[in-house]
Amino acid sequence: MTSMRAVTTVLANERPRLARLGTAERVTEILREQIAAGLFPPGTRLSEESIGEALGVSRNTLRESFRLLGHENLVAHELNRGVFVRVLTAEDVVDLYQLRQIIESSALEIAGRAGPLELGPVIAAVEQAEAAGADGRWDEVATLDLQFHQEIVALAQSPRLDELMRRLLAELRLAFHVMHGSQEFHEPYLVRNRKMVTLLRRKKLDQAVQELRAYLEDAQRELLSAFRAEQAAPPSQGT
Amino acid sequence: MTSMRAVTTVLANERPRLARLGTAERVTEILREQIAAGLFPPGTRLSEESIGEALGVSRNTLRESFRLLGHENLVAHELNRGVFVRVLTAEDVVDLYQLRQIIESSALEIAGRAGPLELGPVIAAVEQAEAAGADGRWDEVATLDLQFHQEIVALAQSPRLDELMRRLLAELRLAFHVMHGSQEFHEPYLVRNRKMVTLLRRKKLDQAVQELRAYLEDAQRELLSAFRAEQAAPPSQGT
DNA sequence: TGTATCCTTTTGTTGAACAATTCTCCAAGA
DNA sequence: TCTTGGAGAATTGTTCAACAAAAGGATACA
Structure with missing residues (x-):
């Protein structure tokens, strides 16, 4: 017989699968994949305007994504110059x-x-x-x-x-x-x-x-x- | 005598000290400190409106900060519910x-x-x-x-x-x-x-x-x- | 007690606007 | 030829206002 405690523990472990994603997160995933796939080679500047238009999201949403990618070290953010796909040394x-x-x-x-x-x-x-x-x-x-x-x-x-x-x-x-x-x-x-x-x-x-x-x-x-x-x-x- | 190559190498190492910070980054630092200091105890919801008004920054800028804090696991982001100071188990x-x-x-x-x-x-x-x-x-x-x-x-x-x-x-x-x-x-x-x-x-x-x-x-x-x-x-x- | 339905609040996302900075290009001067 | 300056264009930084979407809460009803 399964206790209530056991049931809730099992369900709690499934919680991550429940979490829906916002637009910014989904955009981040797409960009992460495309950087990995080589669509944006290292050194490429990611233009807010062109990528935003291509994906059909606003600049603000896209900028949230860029922040996340920056935190993952996939892109480097330079103030007033934009984000660039990281060039590893x-x-x-x-x-x-x-x-x-x-x-x-x-x-x-x-x-x-x-x-x-x-x-x-x-x-x-x-x-x-x-x-x-x-x-x-x-x-x-x-x-x-x-x-x-x-x-x-x-x-x-x-x-x-x-x-x-x-x-x-x-x-x-x-x-x-x-x-x-x-x-x-x-x-x-x-x-x-x-x-x-x-x-x-x-x-x-x-x-x-x-x-x-x-x-x-x-x-x-x-x-x-x-x-x-x-x-x-x-x-x-x-x- | 110092070669040009040597000079530029030295200067290149100083580059990080040159990097200015955007508003979003500075906001992130403030919030990180205040969370550490206990101003926002674990479980607290960080309201976009009230914090944005208190710091004098727009919701968009604040949201960029929240993303960064989320990536550092200091806050948990729940879709349509906002960000909460993380409660550790x-x-x-x-x-x-x-x-x-x-x-x-x-x-x-x-x-x-x-x-x-x-x-x-x-x-x-x-x-x-x-x-x-x-x-x-x-x-x-x-x-x-x-x-x-x-x-x-x-x-x-x-x-x-x-x-x-x-x-x-x-x-x-x-x-x-x-x-x-x-x-x-x-x-x-x-x-x-x-x-x-x-x-x-x-x-x-x-x-x-x-x-x-x-x-x-x-x-x-x-x-x-x-x-x-x-x-x-x-x-x-x-x- | 439970549940269906409204209303309120808050976040999610967009679009436009303007300031600040960087980039580009060209001309003037050494 | 090379450097320096500067005007104008392009891009990012930030704000604001608006509305859609979702969550939370209260009320009325069975």
Whole structure:
């Protein structure tokens, strides 16, 4: 028999799904997606007038959205000049990976201490990524790889860690553009993700953390070198 | 002789100090401070009309501020009902301390790996806190204690870690209201902070991390019990 | 007691207006 | 040629007024 207390607790956990979204939030989601997808490359200025007209929302509503994106570090707001899609520096990439290292390994440790791992979503992400890889859809692989890591963090069951990881990955995506969907970059990580799942299944937590650490170091190195090559070549980014 | 490149690099590092603030940002700062100071206790609804009139800003500008505060988890935005100063649950406190644990200990480890510690600001915070304690200004002690921990994180020299800690502490302050400036709560931590500084000075990093961990566990326990006592008594906070 | 219906209040969103700032371009001067 | 100045255009910053939409509260009725 279920107590009233139990019922209300279950329902309380469903509350987030109930929350409707205002126009500003929906606009934010659209812009976040489009920035991730590369419609607005780093450095682009987001014009209030043109975007507002395109989406059919007023400038005021759009400005609320811009504030939110600014708080997520996806755009930089310069007074009287507007908002610009963030251009990450090499230092940013290093800082982001350092934080990623902290978050992901901490999440695994917390999850390990807490009890049996609920690996369903983690495995699903890996399998979807493998399927996408088999079909040659490498930019989807990129997205699913990030989702895999998001699910890793979700194992810790910490709302703030989840949110933090979400924002971090959104920001990191800005740097991934230089790799846009190249097979050579993504393919090895498919194998490594699979390996990590195996380790987690066998409860080899320490090894999984170690593998994760190596994974992130390699990814950072590769990304940085591609990044610096990109930055040296095309636009001479003002001094 | 200094090259032009060197000059511009130096100046570029000064850029943040140049950034002026818009009205919305300044309003956000004011509200953040006042929420921390307790002018708006948790659960309070922030009325657009009355606050806008009090500060002499328009509703639109104020709404931009509210969005920012919402993103910092200081207020919760409910569609068509307005923004309310966040009411933390016991689970929130646990989640916050878990994250604090991660951030602060990681910061110490990073700082230790990086090289010699620049303890100036850390020591300054402790000494100011001790001075405030000697004068019986216990709510200032509370603020300076938080600043001490902010400076601990600053040792890692990571912009994102800094920002993360800043937001985390702002949120945690919501819970601290139940302790409002009580000497019994704060006094022991003065001693412990001093002890931690000593350990850091002697480069006993491992011991410092251990002390930090114990510190946070104790603080969480005390805060939680005061918190639950508070919550049980006065307002019957929804089912 | 419960519930259906009004009225009031507050937020959600828009559009227009004007001030303040930045950008662009061109001409004058060294 | 390069720098400096400045006029005008374009864009953002902020306010205001208006109305739609939703939530909250009160009243009348079964």
